[in-house]
Amino acid sequence: MTAAHVIADDAEALAVAASLAAQFRAGAAERDAGRRLPRAELDRLSASGLLAITVPAEHGGADVSARTLAEVFRLLATGDASLAQIPQSHFAYVNVLRRQGTEGQRKFFFAELLAGKRFGNAQSEAGTKHVQDIRTRLEPQPDGSYVLTGVKHYSTGALFADWIPVLARAEDDLLHVAYVPRDAPGLTVVDDWDGMGQRTTASGTVRLDSVPVPADRVVPHHLTFTGPQLHGAVAQLLHAAIDAGLAGAALEAAAEFVRTKSRPWFESGLDTAAEDPLLIQRFGELALQVRASDALLVAAALAIDAARADLTDATAAEASIAVASAKAFAATAAVEVSSALFEVAGTRAALDGLNLHRFWRDARTHTLHDPVRWKVQHLGRHILNGTPPPRHGLL
Structure with missing residues (x-):
């Protein structure tokens, strides 16, 4: 993928979203009918700079308003609702970094976003009591790092991601988010989504088998709700x-x-x-x-x-x-x-x-x-x- 464009402001974000929506609309019916996953379209989305529009201005981003962000998603959904769904979690986990990330974490990941990198998600689990019954574990290691173990379902965006934010509980049983590279050892993304709709979101399964996670890739998400x-x-x-x-x-x-x-x-x-x-x-x-x-x-x-x-x-x-x-x-x-x-x-x-x-x-x-x-x-x-x-x- 070529280097991403950096969007300057809200007006440019809206113009880019409208242009992409028109392009994505042209092939939406065919992609859905054949369940052709939108890899090329997502690369265009990344290259456009839209995925970095909530990066704070002090880190080089446009830091657009919520009104602009909502309109960007509305426009994309008029073109292809499946494609518009894929980056929803991306922006949610950008917000986790904005609120709870250290300065070093923000500096690193915001640079990744400005370069066009994508966040997926590994959040929901099947077979648990309810949606907030998270059983994936983030186990501390003697050197200060962690190991992730668990299985996630409905992991929209994970198949196409550069980084997969994983919602897990640490030794204190509190919620954390571990930002894991898509190619991390022990991490497997399974394209097994077979829903009647949103067919090309690839919202499948993420398996985590003793995935190593450095300490500086973990964010205390539970603090968000205090x-x-x-x-x-x-x-x-x-x-x-x-x-x-x-x-x-x-x-x-x-x-x-x-x-x-x-x-x-x-x-x-x-x-x-x-x-x-x-x-x-x-x-x-x-x-x-x-x-x-x-x-x-x-x-x-x-x-x-x-x-x-x-x-x-x-x-x-x-x-x-x-x-x-x-x-x-x-x-x-x-x-x-x-x-x-x-x-x-x-x-x-x-x-x-x-x-x-x-x-x-x-x-x-x-x-x-x-x-x-x-x-x-x-x-x-x-x-x-x-x-x-x-x-x-x-x-």
Whole structure:
């Protein structure tokens, strides 16, 4: 891979994201249909400099706003929702370094990011009691280093990564993140993801068999949650942006199909399907969902930016609540709009060769990441009883 471009500011980040989204859109249906993993496209993403846009200015990065970062993800998702999902964890683990990394760790890894290197993730585990029941162990060694042992699932981005951040518990049973090179001895990434949607994320299995980890590659992630934090809000904001982009892409695909391929229903007496007042009404309803998703996404991003400028328990809580609202609405909109695509486009839209069902498959799969019902619970508790949202990193 050639040396990465360094993006200067928010405006350039948005322009680059829009250009890449258009390029990725052209091959999205074919990649999904054949489950062709987007290695070349990810190399373009790395070379573009987008993966380093949250590097702090003092380390040479653009340090873009949350509003810009959210819009970058929304744009990428309009082109290819699977591809947009891959760097979500990348930015979450950049934030871990920003908050808890030592100066030496930040200097090293931010230089890696500016050079175009990618973070994957090895976080979730299968067969445990719940999502935060992490059993991967980081065992200390006599020389001060560590050894990692465990098995991770749904490891989006790991197959394509230069570095794989691994969530593990140390001897104190507290959560740490170990940043491990993709080619570390004892580390194996298995391409065994077979989901019905998000087919090209390669969200497979990471096996860790006594993987050596130097002490300076370990970050105390548990400290993130001891005070007001935006880690969960930023991570969830990017998920909401993917859902909002998916909803917008599905609506545009439906409109294009109706304008160019659909026949009018014979009872309408009209020459084109696009003139049908019943279809026009339905498209208006769907457009409202997409516009509302986009507006809530912007509001959530602005709440994060405001909290960054003045981080307190109150501002962090407001950011989490705003993001929960955006995520809950966008997730619902993505599923409903991508399903309604077939309602408005008609029978021909269901032909497998057109692969229009990828929008619904992607939306239905991505929105399973964490349950919307709990987001709504926290919203209700907050408005009715003033209960602040929890600090667990998923809100």
